[in-house]
Amino acid sequence: MGSQKFAVLLCADDSDYVKKIYGGYFGVFVRMLEEEGETWDMFRVSNGQFPEDEKVGEYDGFVITGSCNDAHGNDLWICKLLNLLKKLNGMKKKVLGICFGHQILGRALGGKIGRASSGWDIGITNINLQPSKIFSSLKMPASLSIIECHRDEVWELPPKAEVMARSNKTGIEMFRYGDHFMGIQGHPEYTKDILFNLIDRLLHRDLIEESFAEEAKSKLEANEPDKEARKKLCIGFLKGRL
Template sequence: MEKKRFAVLLCAEDSDYVKKKYGGYFDVFVGMLSEEGETWDVYRVALGEFPDDGEINDYDGFVVTGSCHDAHGNDAWICKLLALLKKLHSLQKKVLGICFGHQILCRSLGGKTGRAINGWDIGLTTINFSPSKSLAALQIPSSLTIIECHRDEVRELPPCAEVMAWSEKTGIEMFKCGDHIMGIQGHPEYTKDILMHLIDRLLQRDLIQSCHVEAAKASLEAYELDEEAWKKLCKSFLKGPSLL
């Protein structure tokens, strides 16, 4: 049997802390999603590193990561990423988008993104799923906790897409398009430790206020992460014969 091959389209630069403790964000994603016998590669798209047309067909699926950049921006690499995602969609390649990846996927398909109406969402959030026989078959409960860290959101879905989940603050926490595209606004790959160090950096750069930090810490202390359920859900999407 031919080995499955996946690529992470890395849209963020590794922080010194994540690089030192986890080996970088690529290793964080591989730790969550990989299984024995698979090949995982990384393209640092934020630094201009993209797969060429010949390489695209070598992959069974792609993961688009979070980023400190805006998905509604028009930096050269973002425009190039939009073109790549349109191509992956036309080829019916499996694509999983996380946070920025969720938003840029939406934009590439004709949807709209922008600053979140309710402002920053940082901390542990409960999201609610739309009824789904496939989720029930995977024994995924009707709601799960996930780490959030975003100030942008999907404002309007593309015509091909439908909402999979929502939360109190965010109307489109997850969406799918056909059997091959899925976006998740939260960070199933994050640990509480990664979030706390990210919060410290955001505070140092005056991008958030101390009230955001206090609320995030309180949420992390009050609830546990549904890590295993998210692993199962993401792996089932990327590697299964059809979407959830």
């Protein structure tokens, strides 16, 4: 068997901080998911850079990142990404969607997505795992804490999708569709310093209030996300071991 090949579909521009410390979001994802002997490529889909049609089949799996854009928007690149996801669904290619990626996967499958009625969820959130054979095979606990940073959510999924986790704030924190699509609303790839920096950027852009930012930061200092369990889940799913 040849070495496995994966692609990260980047849906956001790198912040200066993430670029300097981690070599961009691509570096953050590769650090979490890469194992020896694999090839990882990057496509900046939000800048219109997509894998060529005839090369899509060469990849064993794809990761779709978070984004500042709305997954319910109709920007040209978002429409193009939806078409690619429909094609990958037909090919049964493994796709792991994170945050915006989770929402766009839900949309590509015919689900409904939009603004969360409960507003922003920023910080470390406790999510409750639903009974699933995937979790039992990984010996996962009944709940996990994960870094979140979103104000949109998946409202509704097609009947064939399995909702894998919920939280007090978000009804669909994680789902899978068949054995090939999985969406995670939180950010298993983030570290606390990345979120700290992101809170400052959101504040600077007037997307959140200062009091909200301060509260989110103080809560962050008191909690730790369950990184290893999340990493195990993402790697196991993407590489067909679950």
